[in-house]
Amino acid sequence: MLTRRLVLPSLLLVSANALAGKTAAPNDAYLYIIWPQDGMRIKGAFWCRFGLRNMGVTHAGDTTANMGHHHLFIDVDEPLDTDQAIPQDKKHLHFGAGQTEARIDLPPGPHTLQLVLGDADHVPFNPPIVSKKIRIVVY
Amino acid sequence: MSDEAAESARKTLPAPRRLTTIMVAGIVGDSRFNQDDERDTRERVVQINRELIEPVINEHGGRVVRQQGDGLLCVFDSPVECVRAAIVVQQDMVVRNLELPRERWIWFRIGINLDDVIVEPDDIRGDGVNVAVRLEQLAEPGTIYISGGVYEQTRYKVVCGYQSVGDRKVKRIMDPVPVYRVLPDPAAVAKAATRRWLRIGALTAACSAVIVGVGGWYLWQRQAEQIVIFERPTQATLQPAIQTMPEAGARRPDESPPVTRPPVEAPSTATTQQAMVLPKPPSEPRITEPDTIGIVGGSFDMGSKDDPTEQPVHKVQVAPFLIGKSVVTVGQWRGCVQANACSYIPPGDDDAPLGNVSWNDTQQYLQWLSGVTHRQWRLPTEAEWEYAARGGTKTRFWWGDAMKPGLAICKGCGDAKPMKAGTVPANPYGLRINDGVSEWVEDCWVKDYRGAAANGAARATPDCRERVIRGASSSNDASYARPAGRDFYDASVRYPTHGFRIAASP
Numbered sequence: 213m214l215t216r217r218l219v220l221p222s223l224l225l226v227s228a229n230a231l232a233g234k235t236a237a238p239n240d241a242y243l244y245i246i247w248p249q250d251g252m253r254i255k256g257a258f259w260c261r262f263g264l265r266n267m268g269v270t271h272a273g274d275t276t277a278n279m280g281h282h283h284l285f286i287d288v289d290e291p292l293d294t295d296q297a298i299p300q301d302k303k304h305l306h307f308g309a310g311q312t313e314a315r316i317d318l319p320p321g322p323h324t325l326q327l328v329l330g331d332a333d334h335v336p337f338n339p340p341i342v343s344k345k346i347r348i349v350v351y
Numbered sequence: 352m353s354d355e356a357a358e359s360a361r362k363t364l365p366a367p368r369r370l371t372t373i374m375v376a377g378i379v380g381d382s383r384f385n386q387d388d389e390r391d392t393r394e395r396v397v398q399i400n401r402e403l404i405e406p407v408i409n410e411h412g413g414r415v416v417r418q419q420g421d422g423l424l425c426v427f428d429s430p431v432e433c434v435r436a437a438i439v440v441q442q443d444m445v446v447r448n449l450e451l452p453r454e455r456w457i458w459f460r461i462g463i464n465l466d467d468v469i470v471e472p473d474d475i476r477g478d479g480v481n482v483a484v485r486l487e488q489l490a491e492p493g494t495i496y497i498s499g500g501v502y503e504q505t506r507y508k509v510v511c512g513y514q515s516v517g518d519r520k521v522k523r524i525m526d527p528v529p530v531y532r533v534l535p536d537p538a539a540v541a542k543a544a545t546r547r548w549l550r551i552g553a554l555t556a557a558c559s560a561v562i563v564g565v566g567g568w569y570l571w572q573r574q575a576e577q578i579v580i581f582e583r584p585t586q587a588t589l590q591p592a593i594q595t596m597p598e599a600g601a602r603r604p605d606e607s608p609p610v611t612r613p614p615v616e617a618p619s620t621a622t623t624q625q626a627m628v629l630p631k632p633p634s635e636p637r638i639t640e641p642d643t644i645g646i647v648g649g650s651f652d653m654g655s656k657d658d659p660t661e662q663p664v665h666k667v668q669v670a671p672f673l674i675g676k677s678v679v680t681v682g683q684w685r686g687c688v689q690a691n692a693c694s695y696i697p698p699g700d701d702d703a704p705l706g707n708v709s710w711n712d713t714q715q716y717l718q719w720l721s722g723v724t725h726r727q728w729r730l731p732t733e734a735e736w737e738y739a740a741r742g743g744t745k746t747r748f749w750w751g752d753a754m755k756p757g758l759a760i761c762k763g764c765g766d767a768k769p770m771k772a773g774t775v776p777a778n779p780y781g782l783r784i785n786d787g788v789s790e791w792v793e794d795c796w797v798k799d800y801r802g803a804a805a806n807g808a809a810r811a812t813p814d815c816r817e818r819v820i821r822g823a824s825s826s827n828d829a830s831y832a833r834p835a836g837r838d839f840y841d842a843s844v845r846y847p848t849h850g851f852r853i854a855a856s857p
Contacts, residue, residue, distance in 0.1 A: 317798070334847070
């Protein structure tokens with residue numbers, strides 16, 4: 213009984229930590245958008261290509277160390293919540309199958325794009341691996 | 352007894368005893384009514400009495416004995432006529448409510464008992480009345496509860512479903528009273544509908560197949576489109592219906608409006624032929640299979656102008672189908688895990704909506720459930736989902752064009768107090784949507800409706816890596832709670848707020 217009492221809280225602690233964006237990432241990991249480039253004007257739909265250095269891309273659910281999967285933030289202004297799974301909606305595209313590029317079709321006008329790497333549970337790494345936010349104009 | 356003795360007995364008795372069918376109807380309104388609304392509600396209750404209650408009771412050979420406050424006490428000579436009258440009233444109320452905003456909905460609870468009571472010119476007395484009152488209290492808004500005596504008299508005469516809800520104790524009465532919930536039948540509803548809406552043919556045919564031992568509820572849309580909600584003929588005997596009763600029986604005026612339980616609710620429990628014969632449901636649940644609602648299809652405008660992915664808006668004809676009232680719960684999924692048929696092991700409470708399943712995961716569950724229930728379960732198609740989620744409405748949300756607190760769990764949609772999963776009210780078809788998780792459907796993702804079929808079939812693509820997600824999760828904004836809203840996700844990937852509900856073709 214005593215052991216059980218001791219074990220249970222520690223288990224809870226572990227799972228809480230797992231949710232709190234505590235999957236470690238190497239300090240030199242670098243996430244970037246290969247194409248388009250910042251400030252580009254683009255006609256119609258385009259292929260957005262994701263770049264990652266010093267870490268590997270895998271599918272969601274894979275807990276192998278130093279591996280993650282891409283999330284593309286479109287026109288997201290809210291600060292990144294590093295404790296929670298990255299939201300799933302039309303502004304937060306998930307690439308949980310391990311994709312490294314995506315066909316993006318945006319309405320005409322200015323837009324921002326930013327990549328965020330997620331761990332097996334879609335939670336940002338610690339430290340968060342985030343690309344520069346780029347601005348494009350679709351016409 | 353000699354003639355003389357009989358004569359004297361008649362003289363000494365103040366009023367004769369008579370075997371009578373007693374109906375008690377109580378009005379349930381929204382507890383949030385302010386005074387102006389209350390006046391409005393009063394006026395509408397008077398109008399409902401004049402236009403609906405009184406004529407229907409007269410038509411069925413009944414008589415109003417007493418009317419006090421929100422309650423109505425009536426007597427009928429025939430239990431069959433009484434049950435029919437009750438069904439007509441409930442059905443008519445569904446249609447009346449559909450024409451009004453949700454906060455103005457009015458429902459009746461109806462309890463019916465058959466007993467030997469003392470009939471006075473302007474009152475009736477006896478334990479039989481107390482039983483009817485108790486049944487009325489047990490009934491959920493919009494439903495009819497009858498005693499075992501009424502059930503015995505009507506079961507083969509009024510063609511509809513009777514769901515046993517177990518035996519109930521009534522104050523001052525020794526034996527517990529067997530209680531049944533009535534799930535109204537097509538004929539009675541048709542009768543109620545003759546004035547304004549009618550188109551029965553297809554539906555009677557569709558129902559008669561199902562009606563063997565089961566019942567039906569219907570709704571109408573304002574456009575005279577017809578939707579039938581019938582009871583699912585269950586193959587397996589499921590969790591006992593009595594499990595749902597404490598919730599149904601208790602009146603909690605302090606809670607969100609009592610009108611949150613529309614009458615179309617027809618839990619699939621204990622309604623097989625077998626369950627009809629056995630007064631008591633089995634005590635141990637064998638499979639916690641999700642409750643479903645049968646929906647006889649119809650035609651509707653699928654899509655919306657709110658988002659390019661929802662265009663073009665197009666007419667779709669949906670065939671009859673069964674669909675889960677709610678999303679699959681953690682507890683229901685665990686049945687599959689215990690059978691070693693589902694690989695994902697979820698954390699959390701049994702009654703929480705299941706999340707973090709991929710589309711591929713859902714297939715494991717559906718395959719397992721199909722095996723144990725001998726029915727081919729699948730995910731709903733996009734068209735079926737939207738049709739059921741709209742619940743006959745054409746507005747942005749099923750309750751209207753604007754977000755209202757307390758009707759969906761999503762970001763910025765809430766009340767002051769955060770909502771708990773399983774607490775969103777059901778839509779007019781009895782579905783709970785936007786209840787914490789968004790939902791996988793059968794279709795492959797196609798970015799809009801160009802080229803979509805008009806028969807509501809699931810869309811398939813050669814490279815079907817992404818499947819459609821419907822509804823809002825707790826982390827989505829209000830626009831995702833629109834029945835027309837659609838999004839997609841990798842079919843092989845799990846995400847915390849992705850769940851699903853089951854569906855089948857009847």
